[in-house]
Amino acid sequence: MKLTILGCYAATPRSMTNPTSQVLEIKNKMFLIDCGEGTQVQLRKNKLKFSKISHIFISHLHGDHFFGLIGLISTFSLLGHQKDLHIYGPKGIKEVTLLQLKLSASWTSYNLYFHELESRMPEVVYEDSKVKVTTIPLKHRIYTNGYLFEEKPAERxxxxxxxxxxxxxxxxxxxxxxxxxxxxxxxxxxxxxxxxxDPPAPLSYAFCSDTQYLEDIVPQLRNVDVLYHESTFLEKEGHLCERTMHSTAQQAATIAKLANAGKLILGHFSTRYEGIEPFKSEAIEIFANTELADDGKVFEF
Structure with missing residues (x-):
C-alpha cells in the first residue's frame, strides 16, 4: 500500500503548498482521493500516470477538495483517455461537472460515470475481488464523507x-x-x-477530511492500519473548530488513539501557520505514532 500526498493544506493554494489531493495505490490499483486545484500538475510532478486512474473519490463540494476535477477530466480527453472514469462524491457533483463540460463544449472521449452519495450512514461504494471502499460519514459545514479502503484477505x-x-x-x-x-x-x-x-494480513487506510471532532466514527475506524485525519488548527486556535467545523491536531490524535489505529497522518493544515512541525508536537502527546503529510511526500506501508 502506497500513499502519495499531492496536496494537504486547507483553503487556497499558495506558491509552495497545494489543497487536498492524494493517490492511494493498493492491490495494483490507483485511487485518487479528492481533487483540489492543481491536482493534475501535482500528478505530473510526482510522475504518476494519468492512465492508471479510473476511480476518483471526492469527500465534499468545498473548492479546495474538488476545483481540480474539471481540469483533470478535460486533460484525460486531450490525452486520448479511453478507459471508463468513475467519480464518487456528494449529490451535486454530477450537475456541477456536466455544466462546465456543456458550456465549454468539452464532452469527454470516454465514458464518465457519477456515483452520487446522500446517505448519512456508512455504505460500500466500490468493491471488487481485492478491495472494498466504504464511506465514513463526517461532520462538516456541508455533507461530507471520508473513505475507508480495505484490502480483502489474499488466498493462502x-x-x-x-x-x-x-x-x-x-x-x-x-x-x-x-x-x-x-x-x-x-x-x-x-x-x-x-x-x-498464512497470507500477509490485509491492510486498511482511512481518509478523514474535513470534519469536526467526531467520536461516532471510532467504531468504523477500529484497528485501521493508517488513518489520515484533518488537523486544521493547533490547540491555541481550537476555539475556531466549532465555527468552521474542523479539528485540531490533538483531536485527530485522540481519534487515532480511541480507534487503536496503527499510524496517524496529519493533514489539511491551515495556511495561517509558518510551519507544520508544531502539529506533530501536539499530536504525539496523545498518539505517539504520528507523521505529517506534506506535498509530494510518499508513505509506503
Whole structure:
C-alpha cells in the first residue's frame, strides 16, 4: 500500500503548498482521493500516470477538495483517455461537472460515470475481488464523507514442500490455496494449515477530511492500519473548530488513539501557520505514532 500526498493544506493554494489531493495505490490499483486545484500538475510532478486512474473519490463540494476535477477530466480527453472514469462524491457533483463540460463544449472521449452519495450512514461504494471502499460519514459545514479502503484477505500461500511430501497432485493446488483440506487415497485428511502458509494480513487506510471532532466514527475506524485525519488548527486556535467545523491536531490524535489505529497522518493544515512541525508536537502527546503529510511526500506501508 502506497500513499502519495499531492496536496494537504486547507483553503487556497499558495506558491509552495497545494489543497487536498492524494493517490492511494493498493492491490495494483490507483485511487485518487479528492481533487483540489492543481491536482493534475501535482500528478505530473510526482510522475504518476494519468492512465492508471479510473476511480476518483471526492469527500465534499468545498473548492479546495474538488476545483481540480474539471481540469483533470478535460486533460484525460486531450490525452486520448479511453478507459471508463468513475467519480464518487456528494449529490451535486454530477450537475456541477456536466455544466462546465456543456458550456465549454468539452464532452469527454470516454465514458464518465457519477456515483452520487446522500446517505448519512456508512455504505460500500466500490468493491471488487481485492478491495472494498466504504464511506465514513463526517461532520462538516456541508455533507461530507471520508473513505475507508480495505484490502480483502489474499488466498493462502502453498507450502510446496508439504504438497510434494504428501504427493498431492497439482490439480488440487488452487483448491488448497482457497483454504480446503485434502483427503489422500489412503483416507488420511491433511489439514490446510499443514499445506499452506498464512497470507500477509490485509491492510486498511482511512481518509478523514474535513470534519469536526467526531467520536461516532471510532467504531468504523477500529484497528485501521493508517488513518489520515484533518488537523486544521493547533490547540491555541481550537476555539475556531466549532465555527468552521474542523479539528485540531490533538483531536485527530485522540481519534487515532480511541480507534487503536496503527499510524496517524496529519493533514489539511491551515495556511495561517509558518510551519507544520508544531502539529506533530501536539499530536504525539496523545498518539505517539504520528507523521505529517506534506506535498509530494510518499508513505509506503
Amino acid at each position: 500461500k502453498l507450502n510446496i514442500d508439504a504438497a510434494q511430501e504428501y504427493e498431492i497432485d497439482t490439480c488440487y493446488f488452487q483448491k488448497i490455496k482457497n483454504g480446503a483440506d485434502i483427503t489422500l487415497d489412503d483416507g488420511r485428511v491433511i489439514s490446510n494449515s499443514t499445506l499452506t502458509f
